[in-house]
Amino acid sequence: MIPLSALPTPALLVDLDRLERNILAMAGAMRAAGVALRPHVKTSKCWEVARRQLDAGAIGFTCSTAAEVAWLQSHGVADLLWAHIPIGHRKVSFVVDAVAQHGGGLTVSLDSVEAARPLSAAAAAAGVTVPFVLEVNTGHARLGVEPATAVATAGALAALPGLRLRGVLTHEGHVSAAPDRPSLERAGTAAGTLLVSVAADLRAAGHEVEVVSVGSTPGATSTPFVPGVTESRAGTYVYFDANQTRVGSCTLEQCAQTVLARVASVQRAGRPIIDAGSKAMSSDAIALAGSFGLVLDRPGVTFADANEEHGFLLDDGPVPLAVGDLVRLVPNHACTTTNMWSHLYAVRGDLAVERWDISARY
CATH class of the missing domain: 2.40.37.20 (D-serine dehydratase-like domain)
Structure with missing residues (x-):
């Protein structure tokens, strides 16, 4: 000591008492809501923190980079979501190899046929199937198809060899721009409601949708509580920060x-x-x-x-x-x-x- x-x-310091309280509080809230917790590991990039999250009930992790995926797989974490569209030969090869070596425990995000074709070709050539979620824009307008085109895009992606649709995903990051906390909560609920409606449209079109994934710490008190949401990917909650105090999280x-x-x-x-x-x-x-x-x-x-x-x-x-x-x-x-x-x-x-x-x- x-x-x-x-x-x-x-x-750089991390207060253990606060860290442990934050981990248990979010795990308890998601458990009470009947929603799986898949924290975003980019907040800590630290195994001692990640292990505490797993011990509290996290089903796996969300990753931003290939390095995070490889690092967690080296620690034996099987259920990972790479919330990133794998573009370029290196990323495509990494995904195919990771799925082949770890029994399909990696899911990726896609939002277009153009991005999916190289991945499909590489997966089919390697004889593996890559699980994916369709990213949907619910207001943040960073990645994701527009809700009106989700069914058509999902159908085109699901028809490609070597890929398997698991569900839908959104990042409701836009809620942080709300002028006050009640408005933020309403925006979070609206984002979750929109994603659940897209999932219903996909099911009506004949697609299996097992995952309806939302993710942000500001939205964690609203979006995951929309009936039909299956998992939350909040990450910053493990430490919180000055931005989160400013938006009332x-x-x-x-x-x-x-x-x-x-x-x-x-x-x-x-x-x-x-x-x-x-x-x-x-x-x-x-x-x-x-x-x-x-x-x-x-x-x-x-x-x-x-x-x-x-x-x-x-x-x-x-x-x-x-x-x-x-x-x-x-x-x-x-x-x-x-x-x-x-x-x-x-x-x-x-x-x-x-x-x-x-x-x-x-």
Whole structure:
């Protein structure tokens, strides 16, 4: 065990008490709703965190990258969803090999015949069948077919050799743009309702639909509770972050991930400089709201700006920060912050009790 004051800074910390409460709370909520939980592993990229999620009842994981898929398969996790359209020879070959070697435990996402044809050809040539879900746009407009074209696209995809339709998927990321929490909840319910209706249309057209998958932490209190949804892919909940506090998904007291930094300079009054910048926090601008993160336990202190290795605070607090003082910062976006680091310190109270590796980074 190491006192936080003895750690090199900057350092990525995860509060174990908060982490474990977050994991159990989401698992309990999805269990009560009768919905499977398939967390997005990109938030932690950490086996010690993933193992706790599995122990709490997660059926498997959602992945963003081939590296995440390979890493989890190396740990024996059989049920994985790669929420990514495999484009290009390398990704297509990876999917076919992964399905062949692990008994079909990998499902991919598709939204067009053009993207599916190379995968179909490679799977058929290898004598394997790749399970897929049809991604549907329910408002976020990132990937996904429009609901009106879902049946036609599903039919064309299902007719290709080497592919098997399992169901439908959406990412209701647009709900975070709602002006208030009640509006966000309504948007989440609307997204789930639309996806369930697409699933019903597919079944009416003769397709088997076993999976109706939704996924976002802001939508986790609404979208998975629509009757007919079968699984939730929320990910950020495991740590939460400053963005999630801003949209009302959590309180600051639930945020498990922080960056530990020290004050390096106070040459200009009211503007302390810390030794953590954009490379420690990431520069994610999803909901910056005028800051690079939130400062814990320092009323009146704002993380206003950052260079790569330095952070610029605005200090209007009752006790001015001094050189050498420690500050703990809640990042705006936990997932992109994780990807900046090779390891983290698991913390209880003011002690770092373990050091955990972060894997499958870019």
